[in-house]
Amino acid sequence: MFTIGQGKLRIPRMLSDSQVNTLKRLVGELPPSDKDVEFAKGVSVAVRKDGKVAVRRYDPQISNAVLQRIYDIGGGKFPEATTSRTP
Numbered sequence: 001m002f003t004i005g006q007g008k009l010r011i012p013r014m015l016s017d018s019q020v021n022t023l024k025r026l027v028g029e030l031p032p033s034d035k036d037v038e039f040a041k042g043v044s045v046a047v048r049k050d051g052k053v054a055v056r057r058y059d060p061q062i063s064n065a066v067l068q069r070i071y072d073i074g075g076g077k078f079p080e081a082t083t084s085r086t087p
Contacts, residue, residue, distance in 0.1 A: 019073050026073075029066045033057050043078070045070065 015023070027047050033056035034042070042057040045067070058067060060078075071078040 015073070023070065023073055026066050026070055030056060031058075031064060031066070034059055043067065 027045075030045065030047075035057075037057050037059045039057065041060070043060045044055050044057050046053055046055045048054075058064065068078045
């Protein structure tokens with residue numbers, strides 16, 4: 001199960017085996033969390049590993065190919081970026 005959305009609007013959807021495998025690979029390629037981004041203004045990605053949840057936060061104004069791909073798979077729309085950065 002993959003959940004996309006913000007606040008009270010959350011849309012659960014089932015992913016194919018291929019999508020799940022791709023997400024597992026992409027999670028390993030995520031850049032380090034940006035500790036300077038305010039929670040309310042950032043893009044957050046929560047990942048469960050070994051039973052623990054880790055939340056990484058990113059500046060939505062900086063495009064990142066891995067984050068965009070995760071959003072694509074989940075059916076979400078990554079916020080428009082003003083600059084581009086690839087991992």
